[in-house]
Amino acid sequence: MKTIRIYILGLLATASVSCNNDYLERYPIAELAPENYFRSASELQNYTNAFYNRLPDALAIHYNNPNQADDEARNTLAAEIQGTRETPSSGGGWDWAELRRINFYLENSHKCTDEAARLQYDGIARFFRAYFYFDKLVRFGDVPWYDSVLDIDDEGLTKARDPRELVFANMLSDIDFAIANCQEAKSGQLITKWTALALKSRICLFEGTFRKYHGLGNWEEILQECVEASEALIHSGTYSIYAGDPSTAYQELFIAEDAITSEVILARRYDASVPFVHSANFYILSASYGRPGMQKSVVNSYLMKDGSRFTAIPGYETMQFFEETQNRDPRMAQTIRTPGYKRIGRNEVSVPDFATSVTGYQYVKYVLAPAFDSGQSTNDMPIFRYAEVLLNFAEAKAELGTITQTDIDQSIKLLRDRVAMPNLDVAAANANPDPYLLGEYAQIQADANTGVLLEIRRERRIELVKEGHRYRDLLRWKEGARLEKPFYGMYFPGVGEYDLDHNGSIDLVIYQGQAPTAIPGRQYQRLGELVLENGTSGGRIVNLPDIIKQWDEDKDYYYPIPTQELQLNTNLEQNPGWDRAGS
Known part of the structure; x- marks a missing residue:
């Protein structure tokens, strides 16, 4: 049975709410004054529990645009995807309140005489400081580094931005402290040594590859840190890839009421009894919330069941739904509706619903039974998975040029074994890099490992689709275009009329002009409202054909600093290209 832990804490004149404890306790704000707080292990625990609010919720993980980037189409576009971001006057992610709370804790935790407890909770605080700064580094690049609480008249409040090299070095120091001091006991909801190793693996892969592809230098040692953090998790034997029936095991990870902690390192918990619920079913299946659908390029990336390339099949570009979904990597049918799909809790076969998916490739990942459609989903949301660590390890090794078949066997192979797919062959991939993937990634640097690196990127896209990684992947690979x-x-x-699942019944009618007489069980789409790239001559569905998307290579890899902050602190410099409000 699930438990949601709640603390209501004050910090000077503020209160924080967290959902990570077994019981409800209330403390008057006055009791959190540093002179009479931070004295016991329980007080340190109570205070650091508030930091868990920093972790992403279900909306941020599976839905927030631009996190899904070029994996997903919708009937609305985020400004980052459309290329219409503007310099804000305030806000814009330039917020530091959470950092002040973390530093306030670290300046006062020494009052606790239980040294073991203090080190453990200091480790949690420093995990969250590294996590906080990772978001800032990704968003802005250079940012001021603060490791103490500043008063309102402190000169440090008007310091210039520190270089990303210094910021990242301090982040590594924090995360290494967390690895050394957080609890070793596994927990799907609490920060542990293993969560810290997973975060180190993630941030080092990002920073190492960002520096490599953006020409910033000193990337090799950071990717080696990624390798070593990943190896520490791998060799510990603490986690494994969840297995079962290859036709269901992957999907089960994302519909589980309680996170499957053999693989899930950290999850956001949900429980209807609190109530603490999310709306995955509603967001994915509602006609009024974006109508998300997988992009064609992702569908093309799934391999055939025998490990061969779908895009090597002559005529793959004009294959229709039934043909293109046959004999594919089983993760496809566990991620989107394919012929024969039966919704959880129902016996009838359901085809994709074009009223709720703009591409026709309708997600099933995260989708529960119809009883949850009104916005009451309670399946836990994975934040860190062992699968990601394995992918980080393989990619870092490939980027370093040191990857071997043994490395693949202890990483990518495990993911493919889950769904009974053939292993990735390093020599074969490098001897014949996939032309389709070469066309997908213009910035990839051709070398002896190009083929296997492309296959690792394929694996990453398929395995982690709709988990909120893709936008940052494009940033670090310099593939924003x-x-x-x-x-x-x-x-x-x-x-014409289309039998989508080839069961002998028409499922979809695409018509021009006057709507035909409706027949129950059929969907009707007017040509022009459903746009095909070649009009009456057919083609792929085009999402938002009238919107021209733009990407500025000189500025769009970073966000702008709000103009109000530049006025308050004249030592701050704006990111390149973001010179004026509204630009």
């Missing part, structure tokens, strides 16, 4: 490309859906040769 991919967002300018049209977002496509299913292919149709033109107007």
Whole structure:
């Protein structure tokens, strides 16, 4: 049975709410004054529990745009995807309140005489400081580093931005402290040594590859840190890839009421009894919330069941839904509706619903039974998975040029074993890099490991789709220009009647002009409202064809600093290209 832990804490004149404890306790704000607080292990625990609010919720993980980037099409576009960001006057992610709370704790935790407890909770605080700064580094690049609480008249409040090298070095110091001092006992909801290793693996892969592809230098040692953090998790034997029936095991990870902690290192918990619920079913299946659908380029990336490339099949570009979904990597049918799909809690077969998916490739990942459709989903949301650590390890080794078949066997192979897919062959991949993937990634640097690196990127996209990683992946690979490309859906040769699952019944009618007389069980889409790239001559569904998406290579890899902050602190310099409010 689930438990949601709640603390209501004050910090000077503020209160924080967290959902990570077994019981409810209330403390008057006055009791949190440093002279009479931070004295016991329980007080340190209570205070650091508030930091868990920093972790992403279900909305941020599976839905927030631009996190899904070029994996997903919708009927609305985030400003980052469309290229219409503007310099804000305030806000814009330039917030430091949470950092002040963390530093306030670290300046006062020494009052606790229980040294073991203090080190453990200091480790949690420093995990969250590294986590906080990772978000800032990704968003702004250089940022001021603060490791103490500043008074309102402190000169440090008007310091210039520190270089990302210094910020990242301090982040590593924090995360290494967390690794050394957080609890070793596994927990799906608490920060542990293993969560800290997973975060180190993630941030080092980002920073190492960002520096490599953006020409910033000193990337090799950071990728080696990623390798070593990942190896520490791998060799510990603490986690494994969840297995079972290859046709269901992958999907089970994301519909589990309680996170499957053999693989899930950290999850956001949900429980209807609190109530603490999310709306995955509603967001994915509602006609009024974006109508999200997988992009055609992702569908093309799934391998065939025998490990061969779908895009090597002659005529793959004009394959219709039934043909293109046959004999594919089983993760496809566990991520989107494919022929024969039966919704949890129902016996009838359901085809994709074009009223709720703009591409026709409709998600099933995270989707529970119809009883949860009104916004009451309670499946836990994975934040860190062992699968990601394995992918980080393989990619870092490939980027360093040191990857071997043994490395693949202890990483990518485990993910493919889950779904009974053939292993990745390093020599074969490098001897024949996939032309389709070469076309997907313009910035990849051709070398002896190009083929296997492309396959690792394929694996990462398929395994982690809709988990909120893709936008940052494009940033670090310097592939933001991919967002300018049209977002496509299913292919149709033109107007007509379509039996999507080949069961002998018409499921979809694409018509032109006056709507035909409706027949129950059929969906109707008017050509022009459903846009095909070649009009009456058919083609792929085009998402938002009238919107021109833009990506500025000189500025869009960073966010702008709000103009109000530049006025308050004249030592701050704006990121390149973001010179004026509204630009």
